[in-house]
Each structure stands twice: as structure tokens, then as C-alpha cells.
Amino acid sequence: MKVLVVDDSRAMRAYVRGVLKDAGPWTVVEASSGFEALRLLPREAFDLVITDINMPDINGLELVRFIRRSERQGRVPLLIVSTLSSERDRARVLELGADAFLAKPFEPEDLRGAVAGLVPSVSAKDARGDE
Amino acid sequence: MSDKLAAPPSIGPLTRETLPPPQGRQADDRQGFLCFTIGDEEYGVDLNMVRQIVKPPPVAWVPRTPSHILGVISIRGAVVTLLDLGLILGHGPCAWPRTARVLIVDMWEEQVGVLVDAVTQVRRLDPSALEAGAALSGCARSENVRYVARPGGGALFTIVDLDAILGERLK
Amino acid sequence: MSKRGKQAGGKVVEEFLSEAQEIVEGLGRNMLAIDKSSSDDPDPELVNELFRGVHTLKGLSGMFGVEPLSRLAHHEENMLDDLRLGRRRAGPEVLDLLFMSVEVMTGILAAVRDGDDPQDPLLAEVERLVRAFEGGGEAAADAGEGAKRAGCQPADIFGPEVLEVLTEYEEHRLRTNLKNGLPLYRVRARFDLAAIDTELDAVKNRLKPVAEIITYLPSTAGTDMDKLELDIIVALEAAADDLAAALEGVDASVEWIRTEGKESAAGPSVVPSAATKSEEGPSRADVSVAPQAALVRAGAGDGGRALSLRSVSQTVRVDIRKLDRLMNVVGELAIVRGAIARMSEELKVALGRRELAIELHRINRGFDRRLSELREGILEVRMVPLSQMFDRLARLTRKISRDLGKEISLIVSGAETEVDKLIIEELSDPLMHVIRNAIDHGIEDVEHRRAAGKPDTGTVALTAFQKGNHAVIEVEDDGAGIDGQRLLEAAMRRGVVDAEQAAVMSERDILNLVFLPGVSTVALATEMSGRGVGMDVVKTNIGALGGVVEVQSEVGIGTKLTITLPVTLAIIPALLVTVAERIYAIPLNTVTEALLVSPADARPIMGVETMTLRGRTLPLLRLDRFFGAPREGALPQGSCVVVASLGQRRLGLVVDGLVEQQDVVIKSMGPSLSSATCFSGATDIGDQRLALVLDTSKVIEEFFSAEGGAAPRAAGAE
Structure with a gap:
């Protein structure tokens, strides 16, 4: 299982990585910007993309639309992890096709729950409890 | 009402490195004292001398030094000598209660740490509340005492002259 | 730190702290750039940069449970949001508040790093002010409506x-x-x-x-x-x-x-x-106070370039402790090299294999050279440019000049000069003090400046450059200069100088009085810098780094302070040992070997405990006794002997155990411990703990001078 974590904060990426490590057999690939994500997306098949909205250059909205329109990765589950500062941006990113929105700050359980909700195979694993 | 009643033993805001600067140059000639306890006695020192108040960090004992020198501690990367003020003032050695704090004070040539049992409050006193320490002369430890303070009606406490006591001990 | 922060694990928390620190520093830089442009309508990109920084900080500190920081960032984000969306103007009071909050944020982060409660007394005040701003954004609706119409x-x-x-x-x-x-x-x-x-x-x-x-x-x-x-x-x-x-x-x-x-x-x-x-894009004129800094830190936010971590693509971030570990390996290799050298000697002398010995010696020399290269390489990696600290000083300058109501122009150059990271950390307080002094005492107030025919705006130049193995930092102001006569009087009042001495002092000698305890504080005392800390402390701190400070001054023209520092710190390899459950460091350069001994190895000769090592008698000194905490009886099982030598003299130091070998930075202890001559200082061994560094040569000298007397005693001191 491979997940792409897009966030310009390296501490955030490290945090998400840490939480996912305990949540299942995830291979975490990090991108520190929208561009890096665009660079990685066509090259690898991801089972999940987690992205922030407020990033320099290409913002999360653009990234979501780009992904939804791309042929190869168009259906990948998209989880938005962002602060709740703009209601408008939040509504819009969901309109653009993001699957779920998780507001920062969140507890590890919240993230694990959101991921389990989006990626069924992991939720099945979770139901059996930790190995 | 007034500061007669206001004396909660809150040390919260003082545990950080910077103390509030002495309140500018208002038309207030009250002097600030940082109050603390050793054993069951309350003492005060000139607030201007105190640079920092910290929880006691680990102490490295320095062999072959007098017993009131507890050792050295690391304060923001610098090596600082730690003294047991209680021992110097004639109490027993510090029992390291949970409330114990280290006051980092400016001496002539260096900063030193002074271990006390607890920091209680900052008091601003009118000069008229201070009685010269000479009133206690004859008492064994009078050379350490600069003033005895009688904050309006409250219990009195001793204002110690750290410059004098430590200056003597640090030579 | 909250449960969440703790759960995240130490490494992630470190990432958080270092990233948060970077963000806060970036905020400071952007604010300076906005301040420089001195317009109520700053470059929207700079404001957006600020907003993004604060926004990220809010998210991060929220995630990591640093509640005061996330609360402050939250209110500030609202304020900045108003600014960037044009709902409010960036007047000087807004900027002041932002600058203040950078200081508070820095304080909070430092507290978290040290494991303290982040309780900055300024926090409540700043927060109150920010919230006050938050409420009144009337200009807001105006601009927004205007746009819609x-x-x-x-x-x-x-x-x-x-x-x-x-x-x-x-x-x-x-x-x-x-x-x-x-x-x-x-x-x-x-x-x-x-x-x-x-x-x-x-x-x-x-x-x-x-x-x-x-x-x-x-x-x-x-x-x-x-x-x-x-x-x-x-x-x-x-x-x-x-x-x-x-x-x-x-x-x-x-x-x-x-x-x-x-x-x-x-x-x-x-x-x-x-x-x-x-x-290549056209190089834009830098408007930042630290043009060089901007060049070195690719992408650092000056006049409007995006502050982005990505653009620093040619660099890697390394935890300094990893470098320490590498340095330890180098130290261990040095011991291996020593062992090989001994073996080649033995081959030649004892076994008569001359050729083999020469060959081995040659190989060992090559090894030695590579080892030095490796060592230097690691030291080089520890080097960081002064730019970060200079940025902080620029902020400080702004604050002080506002507090004092003096117009100051700070000219920074050479921010790209690199020194060891540890030196930077230790240097920033003294430098702040020096700058404070320059602005407070050096630069005159406007009336005096006008009377002296100087421009209203005072100039402080902060210059750095490398000179051989040293970094030189100069702080020069165009202020009133130091009045030698007043300084001399202050020194005489303090009793540091008597009339006789004063008569023969050169101008330079007199200026140097400023570094004596109590003199600068008496001669120059004011609100800001006069509170106890004088130039003597600056000198002491710089001295602790192996540096020197010099002062030049001319009355009416200005003052120049020159700090010369080694580029790398005095880091020495040392052996960490335990004695009576405490850790001490023994410099390796005096140690020839360390070995385990059993109680039976020790035998007294004329009252001195000794052992036989390769046919020679080695006197032993039990460090616990030397330290004044003797334990009775024979050598405890499992004791180790560290063989130290000074010239022809060898002494076996008995310790309870060996911990590890480490490169340590020796920090001097204060004058109050000048009587503790057997220690050359203390060193950080992590977790805020210190280990004393043994001055082996002093110990050996003391041992043999006591032992050389008529009645040799077992342990020199007791």
C-alpha cells in the first residue's frame, strides 16, 4: 500500500508518516510541494493521496483537480488535511472531488479513522486489530 | 482592595527566563523584591539582581569545594556555579523539595545559581516599609541582612544582601 | 507538550521544533523587509508570506500541542488575513506588534525545547493586543465592498x-x-x-x-x-x-x-x-538588511522571493548529534592508529622486523593523513553562516531603536561568513549586548547629532569576514565614542586602577578598562544595558569560546568593537569515566591506555598503591579519594585504570568504569570555582547534564609533588 503525503511542512509529513506507520502496511512517499507531487504522481501508483491546501505555488485545489483529471490516477482516494481557516476553500476542495477533509489539529486516531474509511483493505485490517 | 491581600503563591509567570522588567520609570519609587522561602523563613532579594528563575537542572558536583557550593549546572549552554543559600544563611542543607528553584543572579564577575526551597512572589515595597538590618545587630546572621520588610500589616521578611554574602563566599 | 506531542516521538518533535524555529525566523525576515519598505501598503507577497508562515505555525503547534503558540498564531493569523485581504492597513503599531510576537514565539519555542512551561510574561500582553486588533477591521468591509462594486x-x-x-x-x-x-x-x-x-x-x-x-x-x-x-x-x-x-x-x-x-x-x-x-533570472537589487545572507540562504525571503525549503535543493539538513557521533568514530580511529604505531614500534624493536615495521609505519602515516582530512571535513560540515544570527540582530536593532526613539540604520555585511554552529549559539547573547551598547550609549540623540554635524540617522555597521583560521566580527557605530577620562574615573572609583597606574596608562589601556568588571556598568549605566551585565561579561563569554575582543574609539567619531574568534571550537577527544556514580571526562591526549584491574593487582609500596604494568611500576591514584569521597578497602572489583602521562611521569587513575569516548567542548567554569584547579572546565553530556573535565596534568603534578615529599601519601589531596 502506497500513500503520497503532500505538505510543505516537514514536521507535518513526519507526523503523518509516524501515524500511518502504526496504521497498516503503508509505504509513505513524501512531497514537499505541489510540483513534487505532480512529478511523483505519474510515476508511481498510489493507493491514497493526503494533501494540504495552503501550499506555495500550486495549491491543494489545483492539485486535487489535476489528479481527478489525470487518466492514470483519476480515482485515487484523496484526503485533505488542512486547517479550517477558510470555509470556502474547504467546500471547494470537496466539490473538486476530494473524498474527505480532516481538520488540523487532529489526533492520530482521527487520521487512522479517516484513512480506514477511504481505503477499505486497511479498515478490514484495522478491524482485526493490531498485528 | 490592595496588595495586602493579593499574595497568591503563583510562580507561574516567573519560571520563564525573563522577568518582567522593573516597571519602567513610573513615578513609583517602590522597590521590587523577589520573595522566596528557605525552611520556614521568608526572604527577599532585589528583583534587579535576578536574571532568571529555573527548576533545578541536574547538578554536577565539583569535588574539593566548600559544602555550600553544590556544583555546576548548565544554563543556556553556560556553566554556572550553584550555591545552597540555605546553608549559607544558617539553615541546614537544602532538602530539594519539589518547589525548589534556582535563581540565576548577577554577581560581579559571573552569574551564579542560588538554590532556594520555593519562590513565592514579587513584592513591591515602599521604602518606608524597610527597616535597616542594623536593627537586628547582635543577631548571629545580621551581616547578611540588609533590611527587614514590613509589608503593610503582613508578616515580616528578611531582605538579604546577596552581593555581600555571595561576594564573601565566592572569593 | 501535550499527549499528542509526546506520542509523536522525539524525532518528530525535533522536526517540529526546528521547522517552527525556521518559520519564526522567516517571519522576522519578512517583517524587516516590510518595515524597510516603510509603506502602509506593503508588497502583498510579503504579507502573504507572513500569513502562510503564521498559518503553518498555527497548524503545527496545534498538532504538537503547544497551546500558547497555536493560540497566538491563531489570533495573529486572523489579523494577517485582514491585512492580506486588504481589510486593514499595516500601520507601524501593527508591525510593532508583529515584531514583539516574533520574540514571544522564539521564547515559547525555547521553553518547549528545554522542557519548560512556555510561560512568557509577554505572551498574555501580546495576545491581548493582537486580539484587540482582531476586532476592529472596519476598513475591511470598505475595501471588500469597494472591490465588489x-x-x-x-x-x-x-x-x-x-x-x-x-x-x-x-x-x-x-x-x-x-x-x-x-x-x-x-x-x-x-x-x-x-x-x-x-x-x-x-x-x-x-x-x-x-x-x-x-x-x-x-x-x-x-x-x-x-x-x-x-x-x-x-x-x-x-x-x-x-x-x-x-x-x-x-x-x-x-x-x-x-x-x-x-x-x-x-x-x-x-x-x-x-x-x-x-x-538565470536577472539579479534583483536586494532591499533586505542582509543582502549576503539572502544570497547564501537560497530562497530566504528578502525583497519578495518565495521563502521555500525546496529551493535549497543542494543542501541536506543534519542533526548535529549525528556529526558528533561521526566525530566520535574519528576519535576511535585515532586510538586504532595509536595502537598500530605501537605495534610497528614493537615489530622493529622486539621482533627485529625492520622492513615490515617501515612499511607499516608508512601505511599508518597515510591513514593518519586521511583521518585528519575526515576530521576537518566533519568540522567543516558543522559550519553555518552567521546570517541567521545577523537576522536576529537586525530585528533587535529595530526594536531597540524604536524603544529608544533613535533612528538607526544597520548595515550588515559578510553574513555568509561561516563558523561552528556551537560558536554561533554562544555568540548571540554577547553580540546582542554589544549592539545594544552601540545604540544605547554610542549613538547620540538627534539634537546632539545635529549639533555635531552628523546625519540624524545613526549608523551601526555589523561586519564579518574570515581571516585565516579566525572569523572576525566588527560592530562599528558613528556615535559619540568612549570618553577615556570618564572610564578611567569610573575604574578608579571602583578601585580597579589607582592613581599611580592611571598616570602611565596608554589610550589603548584606558579603553580596555571597559572590559573590567563593574567599570562599564558604572560608566555607562542606563535603563537598557546598565542592568548588571557589562562589557566584562561579553569579554568573558567570548573568551570562553577562545576568542578575543578589542575596542577602538574616538570621541565624537564613533566606536569599533572587534571580536576575533576561532572558526572551529576547541573540541577535544575525551574518555568519559564514572567515579562514585558521577561522570567525568579525561582528555585523551594525556591517556596512553585504559585497562581493567582486579583487586589483587594493586600492592602498596611505601604507602602508595601501585601496580605492575608490562614490567614497570605504575603508581595508582584512586580518583574517589582524590575527590574527597573515599571508599575504604581494596580496589573494588571491576575497577579500571586509566594510564595518564605527563612527560616521563605516568600515573594510573583508578575509576569505577569507562563509559565511552567522546569529543567534548570544554566550557570554562566561573571565577567562583577558580580554586577547583584540577578541572579545566565542564562539558555538556546531554539532557542538560554536565561532566567535569579533569585537568590531568594538574592532577599528575599535584600527585607527584605530594608524593615527592618526605611522607608520600596515598592520595594527594586528602
Whole structure:
């Protein structure tokens, strides 16, 4: 299982990585910007993309639309992890096709729950409890 | 009402490195004292001398030094000598209660740490509340005492002259 | 730190702290840039940069449970949001508040790092002020409404294609530019995905002087995996020709976007010659206080370049402890080298294998050279530019000059000069004090300056450069200079100098009195710098780093302080040992070997405990007894003997155990411990703990001078 974590904060990426490590057999690939994500997306098949909205250059909205329109990765589950500062941006990113929105700050359980909700195979694993 | 009643033993805001600067140059000639306890006695020192108040960090004992020198501690990367003020003032050695704090004070040539049992409050006193320490002369430890303070009606406490006591001990 | 922060694990928390620190420093830099531009209408990109920084900080500190920081960042974010969305103006009081909050944030982070409660007394005050600002954004509605009333709306120009991916802020910038009647252009360029960061930076740098970038739209049309087509929507602030000129040589097409009522504007005729892509943008004039700093820290936010971690693509971040570990390995290799040298000696002498010994010796020399290279290489990696600290000093200068009501221009140069990271940490307090002094005592107030025919604005120059193995930092002001006579009087009052001495003192000697305890504070005392800490402390701190301070001054002209520092710290390899459950460090240069001994090895000769080592008698000194905490009886089982030598003398130091070998930085102890001569200082061994560093030569000297007397005693001191 491979997940792409897009966030310009390296501490955030490290945090998400840490939480996912305990949540299942995830291979975490990090991108520190929208561009890096665009660079990685066509090259690898991801089972999940987690992205922030407020990033320099290409913002999360653009990234979501780009992904939804791309042929190869168009259906990948998209989880938005962002602060709740703009209601408008939040509504819009969901309109653009993001699957779920998780507001920062969140507890590890919240993230694990959101991921389990989006990626069924992991939720099945979770139901059996930790190995 | 007034500061007669206001004396909660809150040390919260003082545990950080910077103390509030002495309140500018208002038309207030009250002097600030940082109050603390050793054993069951309350003492005060000139607030201007105190640079920092910290929880006691680990102490490295320095062999072959007098017993009131507890050792050295690391304060923001610098090596600082730690003294047991209680021992110097004639109490027993510090029992390291949970409330114990280290006051980092400016001496002539260096900063030193002074271990006390607890920091209680900052008091601003009118000069008229201070009685010269000479009133206690004859008492064994009078050379350490600069003033005895009688904050309006409250219990009195001793204002110690750290410059004098430590200056003597640090030579 | 909260449960969440703790759960995250130490490594992640460290990431958090270092990133948060970087953000806060970036905020400071951006504020300085805004402050420099001294306009109520600062560059929107700078403000957005600030907003983004605070926003990230809020999110991060929330995630990591640093509640005071996230609360402060939250209120400040609202305030900055008002600023960037044009709902409020950036007056000086707003800037002051922002500067103050940077200090508070730095304090909070330091507290968290030290494991303290982040309780800055200023915090409540700053928070109160920020909240007060938050409430009253009346200008707000005004600007917002104004924009809405203006004829042209984004929806009139763009289809959902563009509109749906604009963030609230981008939409706001679009409206503002439309309102101001600026023409919009679409710059379409293709980038190599592998190099998009640098290529795009180049394009951005060319665009910024002439246009405001509103958004980047990745086009999904391309099927090429390695290329990305990007539409950059810009609002042109200059003439259309300038845009063409700016994009000269860039492989991009430019298209004018028709906006209502603006038909007469330049048509879509701006098509720069499509040549090969240029890597370099035109170098922009830096408006920052630290131009060099900006150059070194690629992408650091000066005049408006994006503060981005990505652009520092040629660098890696390394935890300094990893370097310490590497350094330890080097130390261990040095021991191996020593062992090989001994073996080759033995081969030659004992076994008569001369040729083999020579060969081994030659190999060992080569090994030695490589080892030195490795050591130097690691030391080099520890070097960091002074720029970060200089940025902080620039902020401080601003604050002090405001507090004192003096106009100060700080000229910084040489911020790219590198010194060891540890030196930087220890240097920043003394330097702050020096700068404070320069502004407070050096620079006169306006009336005096005018009377002396000087410009109203005082100048403080902060200059750094490397000179051989040393870094030189100069702080020079064009203030009143130091009055030698007053200084001398103060010194005499203090009793540091008597009349006789005073009579024969040179001008230079007199100026140097400023570094004596109590003199500077008496002679120069004021509110700011006079509180106890004088120049003597500066000198002591710099001395502890192995540096020296010198002062030059001329009355009426100014003062120059020159600090000369070693580029790398005095780091010595040492052996950490335990004695009576405490850890001490023994410098390795005096240690020849360390071995385990059993109680039976020790036998007294004339009252001195000794053992036999390779046929020679080795006197033993039990360190616990030497330290005055003796334990009775024979050597405890498991004791170790560290063999130390000074010239021809050898002494076996008995310790309870060996911990490890480590490179340590020796820090001196205060004058109050000058009687503890057997220790050359203390060193940090992590977790705020200190270990004393044994001055082995003093111990050996003391041992043999006591032992050389008529009645040798077992342990020198007791």
C-alpha cells in the first residue's frame, strides 16, 4: 500500500508518516510541494493521496483537480488535511472531488479513522486489530 | 482592595527566563523584591539582581569545594556555579523539595545559581516599609541582612544582601 | 507538550521544533523587509508570506500541542488575513506588534525545547493586543465592498476552469488588481518536471519586477510524463514591452486576457523570442538588511522571493548529534592508529622486523593523513553562516531603536561568513549586548547629532569576514565614542586602577578598562544595558569560546568593537569515566591506555598503591579519594585504570568504569570555582547534564609533588 503525503511542512509529513506507520502496511512517499507531487504522481501508483491546501505555488485545489483529471490516477482516494481557516476553500476542495477533509489539529486516531474509511483493505485490517 | 491581600503563591509567570522588567520609570519609587522561602523563613532579594528563575537542572558536583557550593549546572549552554543559600544563611542543607528553584543572579564577575526551597512572589515595597538590618545587630546572621520588610500589616521578611554574602563566599 | 506531542516521538518533535524555529525566523525576515519598505501598503507577497508562515505555525503547534503558540498564531493569523485581504492597513503599531510576537514565539519555542512551561510574561500582553486588533477591521468591509462594486468581476473574465481552483486569497488578489485596472496576462510555459523548481524560480524572478503573480494553473492537457505545462496568471504592473523584455529568452507564450472596459489595452502581441530556456533570472537589487545572507540562504525571503525549503535543493539538513557521533568514530580511529604505531614500534624493536615495521609505519602515516582530512571535513560540515544570527540582530536593532526613539540604520555585511554552529549559539547573547551598547550609549540623540554635524540617522555597521583560521566580527557605530577620562574615573572609583597606574596608562589601556568588571556598568549605566551585565561579561563569554575582543574609539567619531574568534571550537577527544556514580571526562591526549584491574593487582609500596604494568611500576591514584569521597578497602572489583602521562611521569587513575569516548567542548567554569584547579572546565553530556573535565596534568603534578615529599601519601589531596 502506497500513500503520497503532500505538505510543505516537514514536521507535518513526519507526523503523518509516524501515524500511518502504526496504521497498516503503508509505504509513505513524501512531497514537499505541489510540483513534487505532480512529478511523483505519474510515476508511481498510489493507493491514497493526503494533501494540504495552503501550499506555495500550486495549491491543494489545483492539485486535487489535476489528479481527478489525470487518466492514470483519476480515482485515487484523496484526503485533505488542512486547517479550517477558510470555509470556502474547504467546500471547494470537496466539490473538486476530494473524498474527505480532516481538520488540523487532529489526533492520530482521527487520521487512522479517516484513512480506514477511504481505503477499505486497511479498515478490514484495522478491524482485526493490531498485528 | 490592595496588595495586602493579593499574595497568591503563583510562580507561574516567573519560571520563564525573563522577568518582567522593573516597571519602567513610573513615578513609583517602590522597590521590587523577589520573595522566596528557605525552611520556614521568608526572604527577599532585589528583583534587579535576578536574571532568571529555573527548576533545578541536574547538578554536577565539583569535588574539593566548600559544602555550600553544590556544583555546576548548565544554563543556556553556560556553566554556572550553584550555591545552597540555605546553608549559607544558617539553615541546614537544602532538602530539594519539589518547589525548589534556582535563581540565576548577577554577581560581579559571573552569574551564579542560588538554590532556594520555593519562590513565592514579587513584592513591591515602599521604602518606608524597610527597616535597616542594623536593627537586628547582635543577631548571629545580621551581616547578611540588609533590611527587614514590613509589608503593610503582613508578616515580616528578611531582605538579604546577596552581593555581600555571595561576594564573601565566592572569593 | 501535550499527549499528542509526546506520542509523536522525539524525532518528530525535533522536526517540529526546528521547522517552527525556521518559520519564526522567516517571519522576522519578512517583517524587516516590510518595515524597510516603510509603506502602509506593503508588497502583498510579503504579507502573504507572513500569513502562510503564521498559518503553518498555527497548524503545527496545534498538532504538537503547544497551546500558547497555536493560540497566538491563531489570533495573529486572523489579523494577517485582514491585512492580506486588504481589510486593514499595516500601520507601524501593527508591525510593532508583529515584531514583539516574533520574540514571544522564539521564547515559547525555547521553553518547549528545554522542557519548560512556555510561560512568557509577554505572551498574555501580546495576545491581548493582537486580539484587540482582531476586532476592529472596519476598513475591511470598505475595501471588500469597494472591490465588489467595481465593474469587472473575476467571473466576467474566467470560466470555472480557473475560478474553481482559486483559493480565497488568490481570488482577492485578482479582484484587487482588476479594481486597480491592471491588465491580466496568461504566461504559458512548459517545464521539465525534473527541474521545475529551478526553472520556475527563474521565470518567477523575471516576472516579479514587472507583474504580480496571481496563480499557477497546471494544465492537464499534456500527456508527457516529464513535462508540465503551466499557465501563470499575472497582473502586469509595468508596460507590455517590459513583460516581453523580462521573458526574453524564456520558452513561454504570453496572452493578454481581455477584461471588460479595457479593450484599448495592449493586445496579445507580446511574444518573446522563443529561445532556449535561461537558467538565470536577472539579479534583483536586494532591499533586505542582509543582502549576503539572502544570497547564501537560497530562497530566504528578502525583497519578495518565495521563502521555500525546496529551493535549497543542494543542501541536506543534519542533526548535529549525528556529526558528533561521526566525530566520535574519528576519535576511535585515532586510538586504532595509536595502537598500530605501537605495534610497528614493537615489530622493529622486539621482533627485529625492520622492513615490515617501515612499511607499516608508512601505511599508518597515510591513514593518519586521511583521518585528519575526515576530521576537518566533519568540522567543516558543522559550519553555518552567521546570517541567521545577523537576522536576529537586525530585528533587535529595530526594536531597540524604536524603544529608544533613535533612528538607526544597520548595515550588515559578510553574513555568509561561516563558523561552528556551537560558536554561533554562544555568540548571540554577547553580540546582542554589544549592539545594544552601540545604540544605547554610542549613538547620540538627534539634537546632539545635529549639533555635531552628523546625519540624524545613526549608523551601526555589523561586519564579518574570515581571516585565516579566525572569523572576525566588527560592530562599528558613528556615535559619540568612549570618553577615556570618564572610564578611567569610573575604574578608579571602583578601585580597579589607582592613581599611580592611571598616570602611565596608554589610550589603548584606558579603553580596555571597559572590559573590567563593574567599570562599564558604572560608566555607562542606563535603563537598557546598565542592568548588571557589562562589557566584562561579553569579554568573558567570548573568551570562553577562545576568542578575543578589542575596542577602538574616538570621541565624537564613533566606536569599533572587534571580536576575533576561532572558526572551529576547541573540541577535544575525551574518555568519559564514572567515579562514585558521577561522570567525568579525561582528555585523551594525556591517556596512553585504559585497562581493567582486579583487586589483587594493586600492592602498596611505601604507602602508595601501585601496580605492575608490562614490567614497570605504575603508581595508582584512586580518583574517589582524590575527590574527597573515599571508599575504604581494596580496589573494588571491576575497577579500571586509566594510564595518564605527563612527560616521563605516568600515573594510573583508578575509576569505577569507562563509559565511552567522546569529543567534548570544554566550557570554562566561573571565577567562583577558580580554586577547583584540577578541572579545566565542564562539558555538556546531554539532557542538560554536565561532566567535569579533569585537568590531568594538574592532577599528575599535584600527585607527584605530594608524593615527592618526605611522607608520600596515598592520595594527594586528602
